Amino acid sequence: MEIVWFKRDLRIRDHAPLADAVAAGPVLALFLHEPEIILAPDFSAAHGAFIRECLDSLHAALQERGGELVEMTGSAPDMLEQIWQQQPFATLRSHQETGNRASYQRDEQVAAWCRKRGVTWRQSPQNGVIRGQEARAKRDWIAELDDYSSSEPVKPPRHIVPSKLPPMLTGPVAPLQAAGHDKPGRMKGGRAEAIGLLTAFIRTRILRYPYAISSPITAEHGCSRLSPFLAYGVITMREIVLAMNRRVDSAELAVNEAERERLISALRFFADRLRWRAGYFQNMESMPRLEFDNIHSGMNGLREGEFDPVFFARWREGETGYPMVDAAMKMLHHTGWLNMRMRGMLLSFAVNELWLHWREPALFLAREFVDYEPAIHYNQMQIHAGTAGAGSMLAYNPVKQAQELDPKGIFVRRWLPALRAVPDAYIFTPWTMPPAVQTACGVAIGSDYPAPLVDHLDAARQARSRVADAQIAAGIRPQSVRGRDGQKVAGTSQVALF
Numbered sequence: 174m175e176i177v178w179f180k181r182d183l184r185i186r187d188h189a190p191l192a193d194a195v196a197a198g199p200v201l202a203l204f205l206h207e208p209e210i211i212l213a214p215d216f217s218a219a220h221g222a223f224i225r226e227c228l229d230s231l232h233a234a235l236q237e238r239g240g241e242l243v244e245m246t247g248s249a250p251d252m253l254e255q256i257w258q259q260q261p262f263a264t265l266r267s268h269q270e271t272g273n274r275a276s277y278q279r280d281e282q283v284a285a286w287c288r289k290r291g292v293t294w295r296q297s298p299q300n301g302v303i304r305g306q307e308a309r310a311k312r313d314w315i316a317e318l319d320d321y322s323s324s325e326p327v328k329p330p331r332h333i334v335p336s337k338l339p340p341m342l343t344g345p346v347a348p349l350q351a352a353g354h355d356k357p358g359r360m361k362g363g364r365a366e367a368i369g370l371l372t373a374f375i376r377t378r379i380l381r382y383p384y385a386i387s388s389p390i391t392a393e394h395g396c397s398r399l400s401p402f403l404a405y406g407v408i409t410m411r412e413i414v415l416a417m418n419r420r421v422d423s424a425e426l427a428v429n430e431a432e433r434e435r436l437i438s439a440l441r442f443f444a445d446r447l448r449w450r451a452g453y454f455q456n457m458e459s460m461p462r463l464e465f466d467n468i469h470s471g472m473n474g475l476r477e478g479e480f481d482p483v484f485f486a487r488w489r490e491g492e493t494g495y496p497m498v499d500a501a502m503k504m505l506h507h508t509g510w511l512n513m514r515m516r517g518m519l520l521s522f523a524v525n526e527l528w529l530h531w532r533e534p535a536l537f538l539a540r541e542f543v544d545y546e547p548a549i550h551y552n553q554m555q556i557h558a559g560t561a562g563a564g565s566m567l568a569y570n571p572v573k574q575a576q577e578l579d580p581k582g583i584f585v586r587r588w589l590p591a592l593r594a595v596p597d598a599y600i601f602t603p604w605t606m607p608p609a610v611q612t613a614c615g616v617a618i619g620s621d622y623p624a625p626l627v628d629h630l631d632a633a634r635q636a637r638s639r640v641a642d643a644q645i646a647a648g649i650r651p652q653s654v655r656g657r658d659g660q661k662v663a664g665t666s667q668v669a670l671f
């Protein structure tokens with residue numbers, strides 16, 4: 174019997190462990206509902222609900238090929254031991270996981286269990302990550318990533334010979350209650366949903382993508398929306414790259430050179446994001462401590478000890494008094510998704526204007542984002558907080574962002590109904606409404622909508638100054654590129670990761 178342990182790789186295509194196991198003999202396809210993962214502070218009910226839908230879809234795909242998915246609830250070593258006691262096995266197959274500390278610790282325990290039982294654990298690489306190669310030159314790594322991404326995805330097995338477990342091990346799965354509630358506007362999980370999104374995106378939406386990603390109004394339908402499917406491995410980067418290449422090669426485009434160029438340029442723009450993703454995975458693989466510790470230790474002590482729980486609570490609830498920040502938070506509560514710019518603005522307001530250490534906002538956002546991916550998430554936390562050591566912090570002016578990305582206040586009014594009647598002139602700065610205007614539009618600042626928690630310009634100035642001072646003291650940033658207050662300092666580029 175070959176055990177294939179599905180984790181964040183809920184698919185049958187481009188799944189080397191499954192293909193290898195099927196070639197070797199009867200297969201037990203296993204998914205574990207692990208308390209260490211589900212009860213961890215970065216997991217939420219919305220994740221659980223999305224995963225449930227993906228598992229149902231995976232189960233159906235396995236069944237179509239004669240297999241089935243066995244689900245068990247418990248710690249991985251305990252569950253493997255239970256199976257082994259019933260039916261000893263020699264090989265455990267899975268993908269390598271570059272995840273949070275809970276998953277690292279669990280993998281260490283599983284490795285120890287395998288050693289004890291003489292089981293060989295074969296872990297296939299994924300996401301372009303090269304394990305144990307942190308000393309490699311980054312150039313080599315990029316070349317390998319591009320080779321990997323453009324190679325053919327592993328074919329799904331045609332037929333699976335299942336290896337069944339005794340019924341005592343495969344009863345109904347005991348539910349584990351994760352934190353929070355599911356989200357009414359959450360995307361539905363499953364392979365068909367992922368393929369539907371990918372097909373429509375590559376076919377038509379891609380052409381508008383480069384212009385649609387920043388405004389929350391256009392991004393909702395302009396972005397690929399593939400992130401939760403990538404996060405749970407319902408679809409892979411390699412499958413996306415294949416779809417992109419096929420689109421470029423498609424015959425209909427061969428006759429229209431201008432259209433082809435436009436498409437290629439949009440696809441390149443999109444491919445950059447996939448490379449960023451892979452870069453963050455490689456970073457996390459080499460430096461798993463970035464989930465907890467400042468990447469640059471010279472930034473230690475900068476925000477610690479100044480955490481304001483009231484600021485944190487108001488930010489979490491979308492009650493900062495800054496309409497663009499609060500509207501983004503309300504959309505996140507409802508859907509579990511935001512485009513990158515809104516994520517950045519939300520986070521930068523927390524870690525800069527409100528001067529909250531990034532760790533608590535990170536955990537809160539991890540639970541909120543249905544697509545929570547530790548590797549991307551914690552790198553982003555540190556880049557915005559200025560603790561990544563690569564130069565500046567990333568900060569966004571929430572009023573300017575609103576003026577540029579939501580000029581008519583459509584997004585703000587959609588997610589903050591209390592502000593619907595506020596005149597355009599005040600929609601992004603409602604606290605500046607004279608009392609007579611407040612009365613006329615029926616919105617009293619301080620009761621119908623909160624007054625601002627801080628003066629954002631002042632708070633941002635102070636944050637930039639403190640981060641700059643700390644970076645200069647830590648030798649991360651030379652004095653010459655200190656930057657003027659209120660101005661973004663050049664130097665932090667996500668592409669720099671490659």
Ligand SMILES: Cc1cc2nc3c(=O)[nH]c(=O)nc-3n(C[C@H](O)[C@H](O)[C@H](O)COP(=O)(O)OP(=O)(O)OC[C@H]3O[C@@H](n4cnc5c(N)ncnc54)[C@H](O)[C@@H]3O)c2cc1C
Pocket residue numbers: 386396397398399400401403404446447449450451453511512513514516517520542544545546547549550553554557667
């Ligand atoms: C503070 C913060 C936290 C974030 N946390 C997460 C997270 O937990 N999980 C997550 O998947 N993304 C995260 N991102 C990155 C990005 O915001 C999301 O990937 C994107 O908004 C998802 O929507 P999409 O799939 O439609 O993206 P698209 O724009 O269609 O991009 C396609 C894919 O490229 C990758 N990608 C896009 N932008 C980035 C980026 N900046 N860095 C790395 N990869 C990227 C994602 O896998 C995404 O699905 C975070 C960004 C910020 C600023």
